[in-house]
Amino acid sequence: MNPFIAIQAKCRIDASTTFALYIYTRADMSQQPISSNNSPLELTGHQFRQELSQVIDQLVPYIDGLLDGDAWTPHDSPSADITPREPKLGPPCALVDVLDDLFQRRIHPSFSPASGGYLAYVPGGGIPHSAIADLISGIINKYVTVWSVAPGLANIEADVISWFNDLVGFPAGSGGYLTTGGSMANWSAIVTARRVRLGADFSKAIIYTSDQSHHSIIKAAVLAGFPEAHVRLIPCDTTHRINLQELKSTIASDRESGLTPFLITGHAGTTNTGAVDPLQDLATIAQQEQLWFHIDAAYGGFFCLTDQGHQALRGIHLADSITLDPHKGLFLPYGTGCLLVREQATLRQSHQVDAAYLPPFQEDADHVDFCGISPELSRDFRALRIWLPLKLFGWDTFKQYLEQKIKLCTQALEAVKSLDHIQIMSSPQLSTFAFRLVPSDFPSDSESLNSLNINFLERINTQRKIYLSGTTIDGNFLIRICVLGFRTHERHIAQCIDAIESNISPTIENYKSID
Numbered sequence: 001m002n003p004f005i006a007i008q009a010k011c012r013i014d015a016s017t018t019f020a021l022y023i024y025t026r027a028d029m030s031q032q033p034i035s036s037n038n039s040p041l042e043l044t045g046h047q048f049r050q051e052l053s054q055v056i057d058q059l060v061p062y063i064d065g066l067l068d069g070d071a072w073t074p075h076d077s078p079s080a081d082i083t084p085r086e087p088k089l090g091p092p093c094a095l096v097d098v099l100d101d102l103f104q105r106r107i108h109p110s111f112s113p114a115s116g117g118y119l120a121y122v123p124g125g126g127i128p129h130s131a132i133a134d135l136i137s138g139i140i141n142k143y144v145t146v147w148s149v150a151p152g153l154a155n156i157e158a159d160v161i162s163w164f165n166d167l168v169g170f171p172a173g174s175g176g177y178l179t180t181g182g183s184m185a186n187w188s189a190i191v192t193a194r195r196v197r198l199g200a201d202f203s204k205a206i207i208y209t210s211d212q213s214h215h216s217i218i219k220a221a222v223l224a225g226f227p228e229a230h231v232r233l234i235p236c237d238t239t240h241r242i243n244l245q246e247l248k249s250t251i252a253s254d255r256e257s258g259l260t261p262f263l264i265t266g267h268a269g270t271t272n273t274g275a276v277d278p279l280q281d282l283a284t285i286a287q288q289e290q291l292w293f294h295i296d297a298a299y300g301g302f303f304c305l306t307d308q309g310h311q312a313l314r315g316i317h318l319a320d321s322i323t324l325d326p327h328k329g330l331f332l333p334y335g336t337g338c339l340l341v342r343e344q345a346t347l348r349q350s351h352q353v354d355a356a357y358l359p360p361f362q363e364d365a366d367h368v369d370f371c372g373i374s375p376e377l378s379r380d381f382r383a384l385r386i387w388l389p390l391k392l393f394g395w396d397t398f399k400q401y402l403e404q405k406i407k408l409c410t411q412a413l414e415a416v417k418s419l420d421h422i423q424i425m426s427s428p429q430l431s432t433f434a435f436r437l438v439p440s441d442f443p444s445d446s447e448s449l450n451s452l453n454i455n456f457l458e459r460i461n462t463q464r465k466i467y468l469s470g471t472t473i474d475g476n477f478l479i480r481i482c483v484l485g486f487r488t489h490e491r492h493i494a495q496c497i498d499a500i501e502s503n504i505s506p507t508i509e510n511y512k513s514i515d
């Protein structure tokens with residue numbers, strides 16, 4: 001008999017005493033050889049419930065604090081008491097102590113991308129339903145990349161991919177798989193295109209993207225074996241969309257020089273300003289030039305659900321491959337990305353390698369062996385954290401949330417626009433815009449304006465209820481507002497506007513006093 005159960009059976013004790021005894025027993029058991037009577041890693045259902053209830057006790061106040069809690073806590077703030085590194089593993093400790101360390105010290109000093117006031121970079125989500133799905137995945141721990149091993153579960157991932165393909169308008173025969181994020185999906189797209197379109201010698205192949213591209217595109221190209229100099233960063237127009245004439249003339253001049261134009265990446269929402277490239281025109285150029293057309297829709301892809309996004313992303317269905325990031329536009333926990341391809345066969349062609357020790361791959365296209373169409377074999381069952389919330393709420397709920405984000409962004413834009421000394425640097429094409437402080441009697445050189453705006457951003461973020469980030473375009477430092485958190489509502493936008501407005505004069509005064 002499990003000694004823990006034996007102790008419980010003999011004593012009538014309250015819950016905390018039970019737990020203390022359990023901890024004692026666990027530490028005690030670690031001194032003895034492992035056997036079926038002494039197996040500390042094998043929790044009974046009852047023990048699992050007890051351990052989980054301690055975790056829940058920590059998570060409940062944490063969840064309740066996210067809506068209006070701090071959007072960030074700098075690591076050097078007085079309230080941050082970060083546990084130092086532990087390069088050598090110490091003796092085993094009780095769960096209560098480990099949780100205390102995590103929740104009291106390690107989690108606190110950090111950005112809080114799931115909080116209502118987080119409007120920086122691209123906000124993250126972390127809907128709790130997905131955490132419930134992750135708990136189930138971790139406990140069942142099934143092998144989901146070989147169809148015959150867990151067909152019902154592999155079908156869940158295949159269904160999620162079909163739903164995404166429907167959403168972007170890909171035809172029958174399309175496919176894809178779930179990655180850990182957008183960077184991995186971009187990398188996998190370039191590797192797939194290379195394996196399908198180029199031979200072993202791709203030393204002359206050229207990749208085209210805009211100068212507003214996410215850095216993961218360049219990284220993906222380099223990791224896929226292309227020299228960085230073979231990634232052309234095409235300049236953008238005043239709305240930060242790729243300049244089509246520049247693209248065409250660069251392709252022509254590369255061909256004249258004996259190089260091999262190979263792939264164009266378009267953007268369905270850049271990170272800097274949320275700009276959407278003219279996807280339909282890019283598709284036409286890619287078709288005329290016989291190039292692979294990839295779209296990085298990591299930030300903007302799920303806006304397809306909304307009427308405005310559907311319009312902005314016209315032509316997305318013409319791509320050969322698309323990066324989506326459910327951990328952005330579907331508000332899921334980090335670790336949830338996706339690569340979609342127009343033809344599932346291209347993934348198989350580029351990834352399938354047989355192995356004698358694996359069951360045979362499926363012939364039926366409906367029975368997907370994900371290990372045969374992606375780089376990974378053993379991995380987490382990440383589809384469940386998408387499937388569960390979509391089954392519970394349907395697309396319509398997500399559509400409504402995304403519509404709300406577009407509306408909140410427009411409200412923020414109108415409010416910021418009406419403030420004195422503010423210049424809008426890019427209007428929202430989805431749910432992001434950029435602005436800067438340009439006082440009328442202030443030196444207009446970039447250096448002065450940049451340091452003024454860096455200081456302005458620091459002041460806006462000081463009170464921590466909202467958090468904005470900046471970027472630099474054409475040498476100008478800009479402040480961005482990106483509305484994508486599912487917990488972001490009108491009151492957070494009002495707080496944001498208040499923080500901006502109340503810091504305009506103090507920032508300007510501060511600079512006057514330096515002069």
Ligand SMILES: Cc1ncc(COP(=O)(O)O)c(C=O)c1O
Pocket residue numbers: 122180181182183184214216269270271296297298299325337
């Ligand atoms: C447009 C774009 N592409 C790619 C990425 C990379 O995605 P991930 O952070 O999931 O790797 C991001 C991240 O913000 C992004 O905004």
